[in-house]
Amino acid sequence: MKRETLDVKRENARSACGTSTLVAVILCLSVSPAVAQTTLAPPQDVRAFDTPSDGGGSLTVLWPPAPYDSAAARYQVLLSEGTTVPDPAAMKVVAEFPANQHYVRESKWPWWTKPTTGDQHQITLRNGRGVELKDGTAYSITVAAVLNDDRGIAMPIQATPQPNWINWNQMNNLMLALLFGGIVFYAISTARKREIFLRRIPGLAAVDEAIGRATELGKPILYLTGAHDMSDPSTIAAAVILGRVAKRAAAYETDLLVPHRDPITMAVCQEITKQAYLEAGKPDLYKDDSNFFITSDQFSYTAAVDGIMLRKRPAANFFMGHYFAEALLLTETGASTGAIQIAGTDADHQLPFFVTTCDYTLIGEELYAASAYLSREPVQVGTLRGQDIGKALILGVLGIGTILATLGILFEAQWPHVFLDLFRDVK
Amino acid sequence: MIFLRRQVPLLITLITGLVFAAQYYVPHPASEQMLTSVTKWLQIIGGFALVLGVSSLFHVHAVKIRRKEAGWGYSFVLYVSMLSTIAIGLWSNGKEAVDGTMTSFGWIYNFMMVPLQGTMFAILAFFIASAAYRSFRARSREAAVLLIAAVIVMMGRVPLGEYLIPLSGDLSQWILNVLNASVRRAILIGVSLGTVALSIKIIFGMERSYLGGGKE
Numbered sequence: 348m349k350r351e352t353l354d355v356k357r358e359n360a361r362s363a364c365g366t367s368t369l370v371a372v373i374l375c376l377s378v379s380p381a382v383a384q385t386t387l388a389p390p391q392d393v394r395a396f397d398t399p400s401d402g403g404g405s406l407t408v409l410w411p412p413a414p415y416d417s418a419a420a421r422y423q424v425l426l427s428e429g430t431t432v433p434d435p436a437a438m439k440v441v442a443e444f445p446a447n448q449h450y451v452r453e454s455k456w457p458w459w460t461k462p463t464t465g466d467q468h469q470i471t472l473r474n475g476r477g478v479e480l481k482d483g484t485a486y487s488i489t490v491a492a493v494l495n496d497d498r499g500i501a502m503p504i505q506a507t508p509q510p511n512w513i514n515w516n517q518m519n520n521l522m523l524a525l526l527f528g529g530i531v532f533y534a535i536s537t538a539r540k541r542e543i544f545l546r547r548i549p550g551l552a553a554v555d556e557a558i559g560r561a562t563e564l565g566k567p568i569l570y571l572t573g574a575h576d577m578s579d580p581s582t583i584a585a586a587v588i589l590g591r592v593a594k595r596a597a598a599y600e601t602d603l604l605v606p607h608r609d610p611i612t613m614a615v616c617q618e619i620t621k622q623a624y625l626e627a628g629k630p631d632l633y634k635d636d637s638n639f640f641i642t643s644d645q646f647s648y649t650a651a652v653d654g655i656m657l658r659k660r661p662a663a664n665f666f667m668g669h670y671f672a673e674a675l676l677l678t679e680t681g682a683s684t685g686a687i688q689i690a691g692t693d694a695d696h697q698l699p700f701f702v703t704t705c706d707y708t709l710i711g712e713e714l715y716a717a718s719a720y721l722s723r724e725p726v727q728v729g730t731l732r733g734q735d736i737g738k739a740l741i742l743g744v745l746g747i748g749t750i751l752a753t754l755g756i757l758f759e760a761q762w763p764h765v766f767l768d769l770f771r772d773v774k
Numbered sequence: 775m776i777f778l779r780r781q782v783p784l785l786i787t788l789i790t791g792l793v794f795a796a797q798y799y800v801p802h803p804a805s806e807q808m809l810t811s812v813t814k815w816l817q818i819i820g821g822f823a824l825v826l827g828v829s830s831l832f833h834v835h836a837v838k839i840r841r842k843e844a845g846w847g848y849s850f851v852l853y854v855s856m857l858s859t860i861a862i863g864l865w866s867n868g869k870e871a872v873d874g875t876m877t878s879f880g881w882i883y884n885f886m887m888v889p890l891q892g893t894m895f896a897i898l899a900f901f902i903a904s905a906a907y908r909s910f911r912a913r914s915r916e917a918a919v920l921l922i923a924a925v926i927v928m929m930g931r932v933p934l935g936e937y938l939i940p941l942s943g944d945l946s947q948w949i950l951n952v953l954n955a956s957v958r959r960a961i962l963i964g965v966s967l968g969t970v971a972l973s974i975k976i977i978f979g980m981e982r983s984y985l986g987g988g989k990e
Contacts, residue, residue, distance in 0.1 A: 402801040514801045519798055528974055543977065580969040587983045610827030611820065615984060639834045640827035647895035672898060676881050679901040693965040695958050701809045703909040711961040715968030734967045741963055
């Protein structure tokens, strides 16, 4: 009985030994990758925080460069929801890239919001592409370095994405807008005290000539306000010029045709035209139909206006505002009728067509200057002077920047880049 | 009355102008939500304004037909096409296709509107040719410069041109990247400053002519 018991015990012990050996082998096998993970030094001083100056749903991770930074090594950014991470190796890899990429210096942060030096690694995690970051929820983040089969994982850290109320990255824009606004107000106050010289703009000087010609020929004036609606500054500028043109047309008792693509623009222009006729002392000559709607469709509108040009043969055509592909179709048809044509646009891609087919073209800012030129009011003229000062400042910076960049290349110097970076960030 | 016609619109312009200028610097979702809402308002107002536009269109052409003005036949065609399109559109519930089958409304759009639009756009090629012919006649020094630059660019942009004059490829790139781009940027800087200045004038009520002229 005893012998039997001993045999059973021996058998059990042998079996237990075999099992423990198997467990040990399995453990060894399962542990061996963990051992390999620890052979590569993990990234040090990893920082993670809510991305500043954004609308939320974003986290930024920073860490300093490591000796193994090269194209052969890789960095992985790992993320998991919550503040506790039992096993960092099990965290989800949300970004992976060669270890010689993603530096702070490559980011678009201006110098006043840059969180660290340019040589540090940086990655910004945003919602999308397998990442879902909820505002107000804490996340654990870490960075792993991978080289061949080795993987070193840094200690996870916590960060919570939050939306921000101010975008500090755009403060340069605000400062420049305030500076420019200040210059404009200063120029207006100067213009109120003394007269400011305005250079002759042939296109605007020809407005009277064009209206006079239409009057002599007994033909109408055609005025277009462009393709955009009233929310576009070029349409507003076109509507303002329409007021001046309508006033002269009323004084000369010449018919005015203003076909529109946008009903709201039509309603605004009706008011402007009515007021112009009133100011000219000819309210009885005003017709509600002088401003009329055609269609919002680009080429249908073009075909209709071309038809008006060919049937009514206006003696003067005005093309103010923003235009697209219809520009040449309109102006070339107008040129074929022999009308005097004045265009004014801020659409730089259509300028060549206007210059080619119109008698006079207001290029870019001249469209916005037209109101001041035609009215000669101090407020308007002062604004023009403010624009000129702004342009002088920009030209000055462009000139200095060009000289500094040239010097930097000629003498292989780094110091000009300090100023060039400053100009780039402030622009 | 003047208060309603002048002061109230100016006040609304001032407040909304400043709020939406500030909105550009506020990335918070609440700010984005406000912008989205206002954009929707604009779309709704635009929808209502279309009634104004269509009534203007009906009125202008009705007068033409009634008075039998020159070209009144076109106005009649417009009336017939517009009313029939509206009727067919309502009949098709405004849908261009149902279960993959084109509706009458879809047929009008795809086989009448689209080809007509395409035709108008295609005419542009002939207009470019005629405009180029007129402007490239070297009647003045400026026109001669334009002609030479245009010939170089044209030669550099087509394979045969570059084959005949190998230098034209690099030269046209230089003209486009250096001369053309710098002038374009200069124009854009002027336009941007003009836009900002006009916006300032409108927001602070210095430019009021868009309200119907007058200085009061």
